[in-house]
Amino acid sequence: MHRVGLGHDTHRLGPGDGLVIGGITIPHDRRAIGHSDADVLLHAITDALLGAAALGDIGELFPDTDPANRGRDSATMLRAAADRVAAAGWRIVNLDCVIFAQRPKILPHRPAIRRRIAEVLGIVEEAVWLKAKTGESVGPIGEELAIGAECVVLIER
Ligand code: CDP
Ligand code: ZN
Numbered sequence: 402m403h404r405v406g407l408g409h410d411t412h413r414l415g416p417g418d419g420l421v422i423g424g425i426t427i428p429h430d431r432r433a434i435g436h437s438d439a440d441v442l443l444h445a446i447t448d449a450l451l452g453a454a455a456l457g458d459i460g461e462l463f464p465d466t467d468p469a470n471r472g473r474d475s476a477t478m479l480r481a482a483a484d485r486v487a488a489a490g491w492r493i494v495n496l497d498c499v500i501f502a503q504r505p506k507i508l509p510h511r512p513a514i515r516r517r518i519a520e521v522l523g524i525v526e527e528a529v530w531l532k533a534k535t536g537e538s539v540g541p542i543g544e545e546l547a548i549g550a551e552c553v554v555l556i557e558r
Contacts, residue, residue: 403494406453408445408552414545422500422507422548423514423531424476424521429505433548436465440475442500442531445550446518447475447482449496453556454486476521483522486556494555495528501542501549507533 417432423442433439447459462485463470463478483493496518500507507514511531519526536543 402558404453404455404491404556406449406451406554406556408447408449408452408554409549410441410444410448410551411547411549412439412441413547420505420548421475422550423510424479424517425510425513427505427507427510431504431545437463437470437473437478438475441548442498442514442550442552443475443479443518443521445552446496446498446554447479449552449554450479450482450486450493450556453554454489454491456482456485456489476517479521490558491556492558493522493524493528494557495530496552496554497530498532498550498552500531500533501536501551502533503535503538503543503545507531 412433412435414431415434419426420429421438421440444459451457514531515526515529518529541547
């Protein structure tokens with residue numbers, strides 16, 4: 402049996418000195434703002450996994466009203482979600498992601514991001530794909546006010 406899950410996330414951007422995305426920090430002159438480390442890609446992946454297994458969403462597992470989640474490493478949240486999915490009897494087949502960012506260029510960092518996501522999830526790198534799109538300089542993404550990510554994941558029993 403197979404199930405598919407979809408995750409989507411957005412974070413505001415502000416002045417900063419590095420972008421946390423996909424479990425790594427990319428040199429950048431802006432940063433994502435959020436209650437946790439604001440890793441928009443790991444949040445989208447977390448929601449995709451939880452959705453595929455019908456196990457809730459990231460806000461239910463880690464409420465942003467809980468002080469314990471302030472500044473939390475999103476990799477620990479993703480791992481916790483993956484553990485729940487595995488405990489329910491599911492195995493990850495593959496995931497495919499899109500980052501929506503005007504800047505910085507994501508492609509040079511794709512190998513490192515894929516490696517990190519595969520490591521956190523305990524799957525092979527070949528099962529993780531990633532691409533990026535600008536906002537064509539319009540709207541909140543294009544004007545660098547926000548960054549977004551989407552992920553689709555397939556799981557099987
Ligand atoms: O050419 P098109 O309008 O389809 O896409 P784009 O948003 O202009 O992005 C062109 C290419 O740049 C993408 O296909 C990615 O390979 C790369 N890109 C990137 O590496 N990092 C981003 N933040 C945005 C795009
Ligand atoms: Zn988020």
